[in-house]
Amino acid sequence: MRALMARTHGGPEVLEIADVAPPEPAEDQLLVRVELAGLNFSDIDHRRGERGTPVPMILGTEGSGRVVQTGGLTEGFAVGDRVVWWLPGTPSSCAELAAIPAARAILVPDGFDPKVAVALMLQGITAHALVFPIAGIEPGESVLVHSGAGGVGHLAVQLARLAGAERIIATASPEKFGFLDELGVDCAIDYHSNDWDARVRAASDGGVDVVLDGIGNSTLPGSIASCRRRGRCILYGYKSGGHAGGLATAFDTGLLGRGTVFLTTGVSFLYVRDRAALTDRVGKLFDLYREGRLKVNIGGVYGLDEAAAAHRALEGGTSRGKLLVELA
Incomplete structure (x- = not known):
């Protein structure tokens, strides 16, 4: 599968698109075909080595996509479900496939824009x-x-x-x-x-x-x-x-x-550490958006090959709202 990788810490120039083996999900994880990966300033920190993340690494801590495989401990999810997630401190999402702990995954409601769903994860929760x-x-x-x-x-x-x-x-x-x-x-x-x-x-x-x-x-x-x-x-x-x-x-x-x-x-x-708190806070954000009380600005959608440009835009302070990388 293709993935956005950094083999050394540094600026956007260290990013590369690599062919890597797909992840093997554990029993409590979902295998997801990633459609969108969200970009946050924490990704800049990981890339620069400011959070102690070892290299080589696959970038990205949040995204959305379709479940292609469930495990024995992933009750409540089925193949074909669209899910959204944020994995604090655990880059791995900016790839064609990702193994996502079911406890950190949220079902995207039918008709809900997945771009907005990703924007309401780390940044919305924060x-x-x-x-x-x-x-x-x-x-x-x-x-x-x-x-x-x-x-x-x-x-x-x-x-x-x-x-x-x-x-x-x-x-x-x-x-x-x-x-x-x-x-x-x-x-x-x-x-x-x-x-x-x-x-x-x-x-x-x-x-x-x-x-x-x-x-x-x-x-x-x-x-x-x-x-x-x-x-x-x-x-x-x-x-x-x-x-x-x-x-x-x-x-x-x-x-x-x-x-x-x-x-x-x-x-x-700390405010979404357990699943009940996570689903409650994300649910409130989804409701505010559906009610028209909260607007979400998608500032740019980049292809995987353009991910370095997305990093430059965020790091340079030229972007507005949420930046996304599209994988499917």
């Missing part, structure tokens, strides 16, 4: 967990969403509004401001500007209640400074680096004390 159990956004609060036009960001913006956020500020590059306006963002700020945190405070009467920061090293001090007194700052990603070194960044802890800011990390997997 956005939903950030807004509700982690940040606990309440009606009337103000929120700053970094990378508001991204895969997680464009969903978090909408979910924050559904949670009752009164004022939503988002950072992005200026060419994405129109997209943010379509999402209902109240104020868009260029995160490349030197005074972006001061502009956030000016646009939010002295600071926001909640910051959702998926960038890390380059933004965390400013994110803390953007919070109002007793605000909540949630660090959930490391686009600007930090994974390999453990801590995202070294910062002045006095920033927390001056405003009594609460700082935590948002590890979305």
